[in-house]
Amino acid sequence: MDDDLITMDDLTNEEIISLLDDAERLLPVAHGSEYLPLLQGKLLANMFFEPSTRTRMSFEAAMKRLGGDVINLGDVNSSSAVKGETLYDTMRMVDGYCDIASLRHPRQGAAQYAADACAIPIMNAGDGAGHHPTQTLLDLFTIRQAHGRLEGLTVALVGDLRYGRTVHSLSHALARFDCNLIFISPSQLAMPVEIVSDLTNAGASIFETEDLYGAIPDADVIYMTRIQKERFPDEDEYTKVAGIYKLTAADLTGAKGEMIVMHPLPRVNEISPDVDGTRHACYFEQAFNGVVARMALMCRLLDVTVPGGDA
Numbered sequence: 001m002d003d004d005l006i007t008m009d010d011l012t013n014e015e016i017i018s019l020l021d022d023a024e025r026l027l028p029v030a031h032g033s034e035y036l037p038l039l040q041g042k043l044l045a046n047m048f049f050e051p052s053t054r055t056r057m058s059f060e061a062a063m064k065r066l067g068g069d070v071i072n073l074g075d076v077n078s079s080s081a082v083k084g085e086t087l088y089d090t091m092r093m094v095d096g097y098c099d100i101a102s103l104r105h106p107r108q109g110a111a112q113y114a115a116d117a118c119a120i121p122i123m124n125a126g127d128g129a130g131h132h133p134t135q136t137l138l139d140l141f142t143i144r145q146a147h148g149r150l151e152g153l154t155v156a157l158v159g160d161l162r163y164g165r166t167v168h169s170l171s172h173a174l175a176r177f178d179c180n181l182i183f184i185s186p187s188q189l190a191m192p193v194e195i196v197s198d199l200t201n202a203g204a205s206i207f208e209t210e211d212l213y214g215a216i217p218d219a220d221v222i223y224m225t226r227i228q229k230e231r232f233p234d235e236d237e238y239t240k241v242a243g244i245y246k247l248t249a250a251d252l253t254g255a256k257g258e259m260i261v262m263h264p265l266p267r268v269n270e271i272s273p274d275v276d277g278t279r280h281a282c283y284f285e286q287a288f289n290g291v292v293a294r295m296a297l298m299c300r301l302l303d304v305t306v307p308g309g310d311a
């Protein structure tokens with residue numbers, strides 16, 4: 001694979017499957033029931049220029065559970081970014097401090113820019129409304145754990161498909177595994193036309209609608225997303241669509257028994273807490289899977305073999 005993970009295009013389908021297999025083998029390590037210091041002596045830099053809870057903490061948990069260590073940018077307002085330091089200069093420094101880095105940044109394209117500036121592997125942890133490929137790895141892992149496969153599933157992606165980077169990366173990956181995609185959003189938040197045409201040209205089956213409730217009986221996965229308030233140029237435009245989809249337990253009575261509800265989190269009000277107790281709720285497990293997915297990825301980028309595989 002590539003030395004960096006910027007978009008899902010950096011991975012072949014075979015590489016994705018092999019990473020998911022490695023992630024599965026690392027489950028006891030993520031649970032803390034086994035200690036496997038595969039990354040002892042390695043240092044990760046977590047460079048988060050935007051808020052994060054799960055992504056940053058699961059990168060840290062992954063590195064520490066594998067015996068490595070982590071340095072953090074910390075609060076962006078107390079970093080040299082406020083003095084006007086460019087991303088290029090900051091990343092050139094980090095390149096010398098550590099062995100691998102994750103980067104979250106409000107600017108689309110920032111991760112590629114950082115990768116061009118650095119010799120160490122760069123993992124895109126979200127670039128504006130662009131991509132979020134490490135989230136996609138944990139999403140694919142969660143789907144495969146629940147359904148035993150990725151191929152041919154019907155996946156409904158719901159909410160902010162315009163600004164949501166998780167669904168941009170995930171839809172590209174699912175299309176490559178021949179999933180049927182249902183894009184559910186108000187028209188103002190529809191999946192960008194260039195992504196839809198890319199996917200369609202690659203032979204993906206896509207159905208676009210505003211109707212969440214009509215799609216529930218067909219779905220194997222319902223992937224809810226938060227309306228990305230921070231990306232709206234105008235607060236009034238956000239207010240018009242805020243709270244547009246709210247999934248409740250009662251809405252799920254017509255769902256397939258094995259259908260899973262996912263959400264990259266944080267949720268605002270897209271999923272009612274009464275869904276949490278249903279057999280369909282999968283989002284907390286999904287968040288946990290961030291640890292194994294990121295463990296597998298860091299091992300791969302640092303050329304460390306996870307024991308138990310074919311390689």
Ligand code: NCD
Pocket residue numbers: 054055126132135165166225226264265266
């Ligand atoms: C997502 C993100 O940052 O894009 N969060 C995450 O990484 N789990 C989704 C979101 O913020 O809505």
